[in-house]
Amino acid sequence: MARVYNFSAGPSMLPLPVLETAQRELLEYGSSGQSVMEMSHRSAVYDGIIKETEAALRRVLNIPDNYKVGFFQGGASTQFAMVPLNLMTTGKADYIVTGQFSNKAAKEAQKYGEVNVVASSKDKNFTYIPDPDTIEFHDDASFIHICENNTIYGTRYVKLPQKEGVPLVADMSSCILSRPTDVSKYGLIYFGVQKNVAPAGMAVAIVREDLLGHADPKTPAMLNYQTIIDAESMYNTPPCYTIYMMGLVLKWIENEVGGLAEMEKRNNAKAALLYDYLDSSNFFHNPVEKEFRSIMNVTFTSPSPELDKKFCAEAAEAGFVNLKGHRSVGGMRASIYNAMPHEGVEKLVEFMKRFEAENA
Numbered sequence: 001m002a003r004v005y006n007f008s009a010g011p012s013m014l015p016l017p018v019l020e021t022a023q024r025e026l027l028e029y030g031s032s033g034q035s036v037m038e039m040s041h042r043s044a045v046y047d048g049i050i051k052e053t054e055a056a057l058r059r060v061l062n063i064p065d066n067y068k069v070g071f072f073q074g075g076a077s078t079q080f081a082m083v084p085l086n087l088m089t090t091g092k093a094d095y096i097v098t099g100q101f102s103n104k105a106a107k108e109a110q111k112y113g114e115v116n117v118v119a120s121s122k123d124k125n126f127t128y129i130p131d132p133d134t135i136e137f138h139d140d141a142s143f144i145h146i147c148e149n150n151t152i153y154g155t156r157y158v159k160l161p162q163k164e165g166v167p168l169v170a171d172m173s174s175c176i177l178s179r180p181t182d183v184s185k186y187g188l189i190y191f192g193v194q195k196n197v198a199p200a201g202m203a204v205a206i207v208r209e210d211l212l213g214h215a216d217p218k219t220p221a222m223l224n225y226q227t228i229i230d231a232e233s234m235y236n237t238p239p240c241y242t243i244y245m246m247g248l249v250l251k252w253i254e255n256e257v258g259g260l261a262e263m264e265k266r267n268n269a270k271a272a273l274l275y276d277y278l279d280s281s282n283f284f285h286n287p288v289e290k291e292f293r294s295i296m297n298v299t300f301t302s303p304s305p306e307l308d309k310k311f312c313a314e315a316a317e318a319g320f321v322n323l324k325g326h327r328s329v330g331g332m333r334a335s336i337y338n339a340m341p342h343e344g345v346e347k348l349v350e351f352m353k354r355f356e357a358e359n360a
């Protein structure tokens with residue numbers, strides 16, 4: 001077996017101990033005589049799995065009691081529609097556009113009401129985050145929508161927009177569980193699980209109770225937060241195996257890493273290793289304003305598209321895969337989510353130094 005260092009933006013690496021547990025339990029979960037993949041979602045054993053997964057998420061993220069948790073199909077992209085369908089009670093919402101996903105979210109919401117793009121960082125190719133304190137939000141906005149970590153451009157919010165009486169909605173697909181989060185600052189948090197939490201196939205929403213129950217009457221049952229949450233994410237067959245895997249990842253964070261404060265320490269150390277090298281290099285370059293640099297997705301370029309291509313090919317050969325940047329921005333991107341070991345980043349930096357020396 002030769003496992004590579006996988007820098008993919010998603011689906012991405014899972015912690016090795018999690019995969020090993022899944023492997024051990026693959027043919028028989030506990031003494032159930034069957035695999036989790038084969039189990040009725042209505043069985044007592046599975047009920048234990050889904051309940052424990054939610055409980056673990058609540059413990060790890062310290063979710064207050066007045067927030068509900070639901071598991072949804074259709075990935076984060078379906079949340080782009082669910083948020084306005086369920087929350088746009090005034091017919092209006094404020095969106096901050098800081099990259100492709102927040103732009104898609106705003107476009108989707110336009111189908112359901114008036115979307116005001118109150119700030120954007122498009123003027124500098126999404127290399128920064130607009131200062132929330134200088135943005136004029138609307139009093140009659142149903143919510144403010146942000147993408148907290150911009151997976152493609154490698155930026156993140158360091159300060160959250162907060163407006164009295166207007167709930168903050170955040171797409172946290174690529175930063176959830178990377179550091180402690182004060183859930184009470186948000187009305188709703190959602191994330192696709194395939195970046196930092198589990199294999200693909202699901203999104204999770206954490207919703208403040210008072211925001212439930214106001215969906216547009218035409219909202220399909222499957223896209224109604226309340227319907228799914230009232231049924232404890234068992235309105236229909238949920239993505240059973242993905243939920244099980246999410247439970248294993250949460251237990252890894254809880255018991256082996258030691259919680260989100262320690263997770264953040266590790267993530268900061270990995271990111272610093274890479275950014276410090278990028279800043280010292282005359283060959284590679286990171287375009288993001290320092291303050292807003294993501295600790296999950298690190299973008300960089302070499303002096304030319306030809307060298308970018310050469311770099312990605314030689315890196316893959318050496319066991320560092322999926323370093324090619326998103327097709328819309330080019331260059332390179334190293335996604336260093338929770339599961340990427342420190343050693344993976346160390347070795348990548350060594351490889352980059354060698355490549356620089358050979359090609360500068």
Ligand SMILES: *Cc1c(COP(=O)(O)O)cnc(C)c1O
Nearest residue numbers: 075076077101151171173174192
């Ligand atoms: C990956 C990603 C998405 C899209 O997720 P899907 O589950 O593929 O729909 C949305 N937002 C962010 C921030 C992402 O990183």
